[in-house]
Amino acid sequence: MTARLEVRALSKAFGGVQAVREVSFDVHEGEILGVIGPNGSGKSTLFNCILGQLAPTRGTVAVDGREVTGLRPSQLNRLGVSRTFQLLQVFPRLTARENLILAGQEHRGSRLGRLFGPRDAGLGAEADRMLDFFRLGTLAHETAGNLSYGQQKLLDAAMAFMSGSRLVLLDEPAGGVNPTMLAGLRERLAAINREARATFVVIEHNMEFVMALCTRLIVLAEGRIIAEGTPVEVRADPAVIEAYLGH
Amino acid sequence: MTDLLQLLIAGLATGAIYALAAIGFTLLWQTSQTINFAQGEFVMVPAFFALIAMKTLGLPLIVSLAVAVLASLLLLGVAFRYVVVGPLLQRGVLPLVISTIALGIILKESVKDFYSAEAQVFPTLLPDRNVTLLPGVTVSLAQIGVLVVALLAIGLLQWFLAGTRTGRQMQATAQNPTVARILGVPVERMILYTFLINAGLAAVASILISPIYLAKFSNGETLGLVAFAAAIVGGFNQVRGAIVGGLLIGVLDNLAAAYVSTAYRQAVPLVLLVLVILFRPQGLLGRREERAV
Numbered sequence: 001m002t003a004r005l006e007v008r009a010l011s012k013a014f015g016g017v018q019a020v021r022e023v024s025f026d027v028h029e030g031e032i033l034g035v036i037g038p039n040g041s042g043k044s045t046l047f048n049c050i051l052g053q054l055a056p057t058r059g060t061v062a063v064d065g066r067e068v069t070g071l072r073p074s075q076l077n078r079l080g081v082s083r084t085f086q087l088l089q090v091f092p093r094l095t096a097r098e099n100l101i102l103a104g105q106e107h108r109g110s111r112l113g114r115l116f117g118p119r120d121a122g123l124g125a126e127a128d129r130m131l132d133f134f135r136l137g138t139l140a141h142e143t144a145g146n147l148s149y150g151q152q153k154l155l156d157a158a159m160a161f162m163s164g165s166r167l168v169l170l171d172e173p174a175g176g177v178n179p180t181m182l183a184g185l186r187e188r189l190a191a192i193n194r195e196a197r198a199t200f201v202v203i204e205h206n207m208e209f210v211m212a213l214c215t216r217l218i219v220l221a222e223g224r225i226i227a228e229g230t231p232v233e234v235r236a237d238p239a240v241i242e243a244y245l246g247h
Numbered sequence: 248m249t250d251l252l253q254l255l256i257a258g259l260a261t262g263a264i265y266a267l268a269a270i271g272f273t274l275l276w277q278t279s280q281t282i283n284f285a286q287g288e289f290v291m292v293p294a295f296f297a298l299i300a301m302k303t304l305g306l307p308l309i310v311s312l313a314v315a316v317l318a319s320l321l322l323l324g325v326a327f328r329y330v331v332v333g334p335l336l337q338r339g340v341l342p343l344v345i346s347t348i349a350l351g352i353i354l355k356e357s358v359k360d361f362y363s364a365e366a367q368v369f370p371t372l373l374p375d376r377n378v379t380l381l382p383g384v385t386v387s388l389a390q391i392g393v394l395v396v397a398l399l400a401i402g403l404l405q406w407f408l409a410g411t412r413t414g415r416q417m418q419a420t421a422q423n424p425t426v427a428r429i430l431g432v433p434v435e436r437m438i439l440y441t442f443l444i445n446a447g448l449a450a451v452a453s454i455l456i457s458p459i460y461l462a463k464f465s466n467g468e469t470l471g472l473v474a475f476a477a478a479i480v481g482g483f484n485q486v487r488g489a490i491v492g493g494l495l496i497g498v499l500d501n502l503a504a505a506y507v508s509t510a511y512r513q514a515v516p517l518v519l520l521v522l523v524i525l526f527r528p529q530g531l532l533g534r535r536e537e538r539a540v
Contacts, residue, residue, distance in 0.1 A: 077429060078431060083429075089425070091419050091422045092423075094415065094418060094422070098415060102415060102430060102432070
């Protein structure tokens with residue numbers, strides 16, 4: 001079986017600083033892979049290289065067996081690879097529903113259609129389903145900027161899943177979200193993974209969140225993978241404890 | 248009372264023209280952080296495109312107006328976007344501001360040197376008759392016409408921005424260009440659209456205002472100031488704000504001219520500007536600027 005995402009010997013250097021070194025891993029369909037590691041271990045750089053926001057110095061990235069190294073984020077988006085951001089990235093003055101429609105690739109289609117076609121671009125029903133799924137149904141017509149931070153995080157996640165994304169990369173979905181909301185977010189992510197076989201890669205600092213959500217973890221330190229395995233295995237790994245607790 | 252009504256209508260008519268100029272101002276700011284200090288000249292110039300088409304090329308009025316709009320879209324829209332704003336934008340807001348001031352001067356002096364320093368009579372398509380709306384309230388059809396055309400233009404723009412997918416993509420571009428680009432919104436094209444809209448609105452404003460005030464190279468000085476003030480008063484980051492700001496200034500300066508003194512007319516937008524900056528810096532309808540961290 002081809003892996004949904006294949007990363008091979010990916011490296012990224014900024015001048016003399018080697019931020020990511022020879023990182024290789026696979027993510028299979030329906031899997032939730034967690035990427036953890038201390039601050040500055042290269043997690044975000046790795047994400048940005050996978051998503052085409054940075055060009056890797058060496059190495060390749062493939063989605064469903066197709067090499068996508070060097071494609072632009074918008075091209076990857078079209079292939080069904082989407083992401084959420086560490087800092088919120090919703091459109092603050094559009095409504096929640098409009099945010100979802102925009103994320104659902106509405107800009108495809110003819111120029112005339114965009115002007116005179118239906119305003120929901122045929123994505124209204126999917127947007128409503130997604131709002132309900134992420135428990136935002138009652139807030140559909142609220143502008144995104146008026147939602148609480150946690151609700152915006154949910155919206156951000158919902159946007160990443162619009163139009164049947166095949167692979168979603170979540171950058172610190174739990175950051176700054178209160179514990180009650182967090183349990184809800186985790187439960188919804190687990191549900192969409194279960195029900196839609198959605199595949200994701202999660203960067204997260206919140207250990208409890210990652211351990212509960214992910215089926216498999218890789219641990220980065222100084223740009224290298226130092227451990228890989230189930231949450232239980234990783235937690236017991238001496239190299240991980242060493243990396244986190246320092247020397 | 249009847250006087251007041253007449254003044255109100257006249258004020259709304261000029262205000263609607265100010266609003267056209269002010270809207271373009273806020274659109275450019277929102278999508279590409281361009282504060283266009285040549286905006287007044289952008290409203291002055293299209294009238295001269297029409298005059299050249301009419302007098303030099305001998306085209307009929309209606310064709311000349313079309314030529315003026317087309318020339319504005321090309322020169323004040325496309326060329327402005329790619330020749331002036333494009334190369335300067337990445338150097339920050341200030342160099343661009345200075346450049347637009349320079350552009351304003353160039354446009355003004357070019358018209359003065361190459362066309363004429365004299366005010367030019369500008370023909371109108373609107374009938375030059377008065378109608379009585381209510382007993383004692385007589386307004387000119389031209390004023391009503393200006394108001395109607397300007398409001399139509401504004402209505403069309405609002406429909407475009409709020410009622411179409413292209414409009415929503417323009418809003419997305421203004422609110423978060425990075426994510427819009429990742430989602431595949433053609434950000435560059437959306438930005439060009441705002442420049443075209445700005446040029447189009449300026450041309451409409453020019454065609455509406457020139458029959459009233461005559462076409463003169465220096466018209467842009469006041470117009471630019473008023474458009475700027477209207478945008479600030481209404482709220483710099485909102486199209487609605489610019490409309491309200493424009494109408495408000497139009498009405499107030501007509502009232503001031505009638506009840507206070509024509510000498511103070513020009514002070515109205517400035518006084519309003521000072522008051523708003525002192526007491527409500529985000530503008531009457533504006534939101535405080537949200538900046539990404």
